[in-house]
Amino acid sequence: MAKTIEEINDKIRSGKAVVVTAEEMVDIVRRKGEEKAARDIDVVTTGTFGPMCSSSIYLNFGHPSPRIKIGGGSCLLNGVPAYTALAAVDVALGATAVASLDPGNTSFPGEFRYGGAHVIEDLVAGKKIKLEISAYGTDCYPNKKLTTFFSLDQINEAVLFNPRNCYQNYNVAVNRSKKAIYTYMGVLKPSLGNANYCSAGMLSPLLRDPEYRTTGIGTRIFLGGGTGYVVFQGTQHNPEVPRTPEGVPVRPAGTLAVLGDLKGMSSEFLRGASFTGYGVSLCVGIGIPIPIIDEKSAFHCGIPEEKLMAPVVDYSSDYPNRNPKVLAEVSYAQLRSGSITFGGKKIPTGSLSSLPVARKIAMILADSIRKGDFLLTSPVAQIPGIGSGISLKSLETKGIEDGVA
Amino acid sequence: MIISQRIVLRFPSALIDQPIISEVIKKFQLDFNILQAQILPQQEGLMIIVLSGEEKILRSAFAWLKKKNVKIQLLTQKIVKNETKCTHCGVCVGLCPTKALFTDSATSKVLFDPEKCIACLFCVKGCMMHAMEVKF
Numbered sequence: 001m002a003k004t005i006e007e008i009n010d011k012i013r014s015g016k017a018v019v020v021t022a023e024e025m026v027d028i029v030r031r032k033g034e035e036k037a038a039r040d041i042d043v044v045t046t047g048t049f050g051p052m053c054s055s056s057i058y059l060n061f062g063h064p065s066p067r068i069k070i071g072g073g074s075c076l077l078n079g080v081p082a083y084t085a086l087a088a089v090d091v092a093l094g095a096t097a098v099a100s101l102d103p104g105n106t107s108f109p110g111e112f113r114y115g116g117a118h119v120i121e122d123l124v125a126g127k128k129i130k131l132e133i134s135a136y137g138t139d140c141y142p143n144k145k146l147t148t149f150f151s152l153d154q155i156n157e158a159v160l161f162n163p164r165n166c167y168q169n170y171n172v173a174v175n176r177s178k179k180a181i182y183t184y185m186g187v188l189k190p191s192l193g194n195a196n197y198c199s200a201g202m203l204s205p206l207l208r209d210p211e212y213r214t215t216g217i218g219t220r221i222f223l224g225g226g227t228g229y230v231v232f233q234g235t236q237h238n239p240e241v242p243r244t245p246e247g248v249p250v251r252p253a254g255t256l257a258v259l260g261d262l263k264g265m266s267s268e269f270l271r272g273a274s275f276t277g278y279g280v281s282l283c284v285g286i287g288i289p290i291p292i293i294d295e296k297s298a299f300h301c302g303i304p305e306e307k308l309m310a311p312v313v314d315y316s317s318d319y320p321n322r323n324p325k326v327l328a329e330v331s332y333a334q335l336r337s338g339s340i341t342f343g344g345k346k347i348p349t350g351s352l353s354s355l356p357v358a359r360k361i362a363m364i365l366a367d368s369i370r371k372g373d374f375l376l377t378s379p380v381a382q383i384p385g386i387g388s389g390i391s392l393k394s395l396e397t398k399g400i401e402d403g404v405a
Numbered sequence: 406m407i408i409s410q411r412i413v414l415r416f417p418s419a420l421i422d423q424p425i426i427s428e429v430i431k432k433f434q435l436d437f438n439i440l441q442a443q444i445l446p447q448q449e450g451l452m453i454i455v456l457s458g459e460e461k462i463l464r465s466a467f468a469w470l471k472k473k474n475v476k477i478q479l480l481t482q483k484i485v486k487n488e489t490k491c492t493h494c495g496v497c498v499g500l501c502p503t504k505a506l507f508t509d510s511a512t513s514k515v516l517f518d519p520e521k522c523i524a525c526l527f528c529v530k531g532c533m534m535h536a537m538e539v540k541f
């Protein structure tokens with residue numbers, strides 16, 4: 001018994017759609033089985049809130065008088081350098097940019113208190129941002145220097161554009177060396193002192209649609225507290241990794257490129273993050289609705305965390321040297337329990353992804369669908385899946401080793 | 406009235422070879438429980454200790470320690486969890502050696518019990534939101 005997305009949208013419009021969160025769906029499928037669950041449930045909402053480094057904004061300030069051409073010049077937003085080579089008054093700012101006067105890791109480990117992600121958070125929160133521009137000046141754009149303040153509502157466009165978000169599964173990071181290390185997976189204590197993971201588990205969008213059946217290009221999503229869209233597969237999209245018999249990847253796999261109007265978003269779901277000794281990142285809140293079109297959708301949404309597996313990777317030596325070694329596979333149920341056992345040792349676990357915020361996102365999305373404020377979309381095109389032949393490439397540095405470069 | 410105080414003691418390197426704690430315990434007849442101690446030759450020593458005794462006597466003991474050039478800091482005032490900044494991700498839970506930071510099983514929110522905190526500062530370095538603050 002299959003349903004089309006249009007049929008589900010008709011139910012949403014008439015207020016009859018049955019919408020549950022991914023967490024609730026696991027329980028429903030366990031009790032009723034996927035066949036009955038597919039009949040009873042129309043939409044499952046997911047949610048995730050964690051650091052997603054490949055995030056950015058682009059802005060159009062409007063033209064000052066006299067005009068200035070930022071392209072080819074430089075631009076600071078609250079002291080953080082933005083990318084200027086787009087046009088006269090367009091700039092882009094990546095989440096991981098650090099303030100131009102930040103000491104970095106010169107006094108190790110650096111604190112990275114303020115960077116691109118914090119500018120994004122402040123902008124969304126409605127705060128005034130200091131804008132400093134220097135340009136070379138032309139006949140049509142004579143102005144060479146400009147310092148002013150602006151807020152989100154004073155500029156033309158502000159768009160969140162994240163080339164790689166929503167990782168489908170991720171590594172569990174441990175440290176097998178004898179000293180503490182500072183990574184993008186957090187502080188890792190020596191000798192397997194702790195294990196950090198980063199996934200919303202059963203609430204994670206792409207773990208609920210593991211074969212990208214309903215999530216594709218054009219899918220409308222909850223993004224940063226507002227509305228956004230999947231615009232493409234994300235960078236490093238890697239669907240051909242090993243999978244469980246249920247079809248769920250056991251390695252970092254699919255990713256999404258997402259975009260949305262920053263003006264409708266909230267700093268509750270876009271938060272600047274500082275990783276001691278590593279740098280700046282942006283915690284992004286994303287929720288994707290999964291239309292339950294058939295039994296297979298219900299089955300995928302019903303897979304419990306005992307069957308969602310993540311790889312344990314050593315970040316002291318294997319990861320930095322690109323050694324693909326996986327020390328073990330553990331389930332999200334184990335990770336959530338507070339400790340995993342590896343090599344005869346009980347290791348406390350910590351999550352970088354916030355479960356309470358992920359839950360909140362899934363509930364907000366479910367509410368707006370129930371109210372008829374959020375309709376589902378069919379993908380305009382699918383993103384590459386199993387059988388696409390994609391394999392992740394690595395950067396070879398042969399020329400440099402040979403002294404050619 | 407008998408009270409207990411959790412305190413951080415910092416010993417300048419010149420005092421490392423002196424039995425300060427033994428002296429203060431005997432002199433003022435206090436009860437004690439050492440939670441953490443790091444005292445190395447040639448370096449500043451650090452001890453986290455619970456001292457119990459009559460309030461007045463305890464105060465005189467603190468004064469005596471201060472006179473000896475030991476720096477005293479009340480531990481309960483040391484680490485504060487900023488609830489506005491915390492996103493309840495839980496990365497601190499895996500870092501905390503005393504389970505002062507723990508996950509509430511019903512809500513999955515991260516809770517902080519300052520009574521169990523030994524001020525190791527792992528959470529301060531590990532929190533990407535700077536939600537764990539050191540207060541002096």
